[in-house]
Amino acid sequence: xxxxxxxxxxxxxxxxxxxxxxxxxxxxxxxxxxxxxxxxxxxxxxxxxxxxxxxxxxxxxxxxxxxxxxxxxxxxxxxxxxxxxxxxxxxxxxxxxxxxxxxxxxxxxxxxxxxxxxxxxxxxxxxxxxxxxxxxxxxxxxxxxxxxxxxxxxxxxxxxxxxxxxxxxxxxxxxxxxxxxxxxxxxxxxxxxxxxxxxxxxxxxxxxxxxxxxxxxxxxxxxxxxxxxxxxxxxxxxxxxxxxxxxxxxxxxxxxxxxxxxxxxxxxxxxxxxxxxxxxxxxxxxxxxxxxxxxxxxxxxxxxxxxxxxxxxxxxxxxxxxxxxxxxxxxxxxxxxxxxxxxxxxxxxxxxxxxxxxx
DNA sequence: TCAGGGCTAACAGCAGAATG
DNA sequence: CATTCTGCTGTTAGCCCTGA
Numbered sequence: 091x092x093x094x095x096x097x098x099x100x101x102x103x104x105x106x107x108x109x110x111x112x113x114x115x116x117x118x119x120x121x122x123x124x125x126x127x128x129x130x131x132x133x134x135x136x137x138x139x140x141x142x143x144x145x146x147x148x149x150x151x152x153x154x155x156x157x158x159x160x161x162x163x164x165x166x167x168x169x170x171x172x173x174x175x176x177x178x179x180x181x182x183x184x185x186x187x188x189x190x191x192x193x194x195x196x197x198x199x200x201x202x203x204x205x206x207x208x209x210x211x212x213x214x215x216x217x218x219x220x221x222x223x224x225x226x227x228x229x230x231x232x233x234x235x236x237x238x239x240x241x242x243x244x245x246x247x248x249x250x251x252x253x254x255x256x257x258x259x260x261x262x263x264x265x266x267x268x269x270x271x272x273x274x275x276x277x278x279x280x281x282x283x284x285x286x287x288x289x290x291x292x293x294x295x296x297x298x299x300x301x302x303x304x305x306x307x308x309x310x311x312x313x314x315x316x317x318x319x320x321x322x323x324x325x326x327x328x329x330x331x332x333x334x335x336x337x338x339x340x341x342x343x344x345x346x347x348x349x350x351x352x353x354x355x356x357x358x359x360x361x362x363x364x365x366x367x368x369x370x371x372x373x374x375x376x377x378x379x380x381x382x383x384x385x386x387x388x389x390x391x392x393x394x395x396x397x398x399x400x401x402x403x404x405x406x407x408x409x410x411x412x413x414x415x416x417x418x419x420x421x422x423x424x425x426x427x428x429x430x431x432x433x434x435x436x437x438x439x440x441x442x443x444x445x446x447x448x449x
Numbered sequence: 450t451c452a453g454g455g456c457t458a459a460c461a462g463c464a465g466a467a468t469g
Numbered sequence: 470c471a472t473t474c475t476g477c478t479g480t481t482a483g484c485c486c487t488g489a
Contacts, residue, residue, distance in 0.1 A: 151459050154481045210482080220482055283454075300454090310455055315483095318453070413451085415484095 091116065093175050100180060100195050102204045102233040106266045106333035109204075113235060114264040114340070122259045124167045125160075128249060134159060135253030136243070144438070149215075156257060157210035157220070160239050164208060165193050190224040191234060191267075205234045207267060209316060213242040213260060213352040214437070216415045222270060223314035225293060231268035231333075238263040238316065240348055242355055260351055263344045269337035272328040273320040278313060280326045317345065349414050350390070356416060356437045357381045357388035363441050364408060374400050386444075388412065394430070397421060401428045408444050412437070422447055 098104055099112050124130060134156075136142065142152050165182040172181065180203065183196045191207035211218040222236055244258040278298070282291040289301030298309035312318070322342055328334060357380060361369055365384040372380040372387050379400070380389035385407040389400065392411050401409045401421055409421040409428070418440050420432040432443045 150457075150483050151481085153483070154459075157481065212482085215483060217483055217485095219484095221480095302454095311457095312454060315453090415451090 091120065091175065093177065096175060097177060097180075100177075100204050106231065106269075107331075107336045110235065110264050110266050110333060110336050110340075113237075114262075118237070118262040118264065120171070121164055121167050122262055124171075125163060125259050126247070128247060128251060130163065130167070131247065131256040131258065132251040132253060134163075135251065135256035137253050139254065153210070153212050153215060156212070156241070157208075160210045160241060160257070160259070161192055161208040164237075164239070190228055203233065205230065207234070207236045209236065209238045211238060211240050211316070211348060213240060213348070213355050214416070215352070216417075216436075217317070218348055218352075219315040219317050221311065221314045222274065222316060222319070223298065223309075224267070224271065225297070226268070226271050226275060229268045229271055231266075234267035236265040236267045236270055238265070238344065240351060242352075261347065263340055265340055266333040266337045269328075269331070269334040270319065270341065272334060273338060273341065274314055276326050276328045277320050277324060280324075317348075352416065353388070353390050353412055354381070356412070357410075360410070360437070360441050361386055361388065364444065372400070372404075374403065386410075390414075394419075398428050410440055410444075420444060 095112070095116075099109055099117070102109065104112070143149055162184070165184060168182045172178070180195055180197055183194050185192055185194060191205045193206045193208065195203040195205070197203070207222070207224070209220040209222065211220060220238075239262050240260045241257050242260065243255040245253075245255040247256070247258065279291065283300065283302065288304040289306055291298075291300055293299060294308075298313040299306055300309045301307075320338065320341055358369055361381055361383040364386045367384055369381050369383045371378050372382040372389055374396075379392060380387060382404065385405065387400070387404060387406050387408070388410045389397065390412050391414065392400065397409055397411050397419075398421070400406070401423070405423075406421075407423045411419045411421070416437050418432070418435045418437055419430060420435065420440060420443055421428045422431045422444070423429075431447055432440075435443060
């Protein structure tokens with residue numbers, strides 16, 4: 091890493107689209123690699139059959155806590171990196187007040203330079219939706235970026251430590267905060283609910299406000315959900331700056347990849363419980379639809395008639411089809427025919443359902 | 450069927466009402 | 470009058486369920 095570039099970027103002296111790309115392609119890959127090292131992961135691991143809550147009610151707060159820990163660790167690693175490069179006059183500081191953003195690069199004088207808002211999403215969470223609800227007025231277009239960390243528990247990567255599993259970062263996404271907010275507001279303001287009555291959806295001085303039947307109320311916490319910010323091909327568009335186009339590209343990629351990664355983890359994990367051998371891609375009509383092991387397969391977003399054709403083609407015993415929220419439909423072979431034995435199931439129940447059907 | 454509106458836990462804490 | 474209880478604040482990430 092080049093020291094001069096580093097200093098320029100952290101001082102927010104480059105164009106936002108250039109800074110975005112540097113953070114995405116140069117900076118965070120290094121931070122992520124360090125986070126994923128055994129020496130780092132071991133501090134977050136689960137050992138000796140330690141369990142975390144399995145019920146949905148309490149899963150969320152483990153994920154919330156992991157979010158805070160990842161945010162802290164990224165900054166800690168960053169602060170470790172700076173002096174290694176001979177940069178000693180700036181440092182990452184934690185914003186302890188509950189306000190945007192999370193981390194700020196500061197000079198000893200206290201001057202704030204680059205600022206980062208960190209979000210964490212666990213791959214296999216059924217609805218990944220941290221909120222980015224900071225109002226446009228509070229975002230500095232020259233210094234502010236939104237960083238999304240995609241992570242999950244992973245049992246691999248241990249040479250010395252005997253953990254059962256430890257968190258692994260799979261990808262870090264970088265968005266220009268102001269552009270992301272522009273996409274969000276362009277979408278939100280142009281797609282209000284149907285029953286507005288005489289009111290308008292908009293903003294108070296502090297937060298987003300919704301209307302139902304003419305009655306105004308503080309928005310309920312859906313505004314800015316990361317998975318709902320923008321849709322490809324939406325009729326209305328914000329002003330197209332280089333940083334906006336960069337952020338839009340990254341967002342559309344993000345939308346696809348975060349869903350696929352969770353599916354991959356769930357499918358591979360469950361296939362290994364259903365059989366032995368190697369896992370291959372599930373190809374059909376030149377399309378990669380999921381994963382195949384022996385006579386079991388997992389596919390994503392496949393309709394019933396296509397699922398039946400795939401099952402017949404591969405002579406499957408078990409076929410699990412998942413939606414984007416990982417709701418599962420389970421098909422099972424029965425005397426040469428395929429039967430839908432479960433629908434709308436959570437992933438955690440699928441293997442049991444398949445095994446019980448066998449008995 | 451699925452987008453999206455409604456709502457949740459945990460966190461630390463405050464203000465004001467109810468109780469002994 | 471002092472203590473305890475109730476209901477609310479706002480932030481994190483995410484599940485539930487309904488209406489189009």
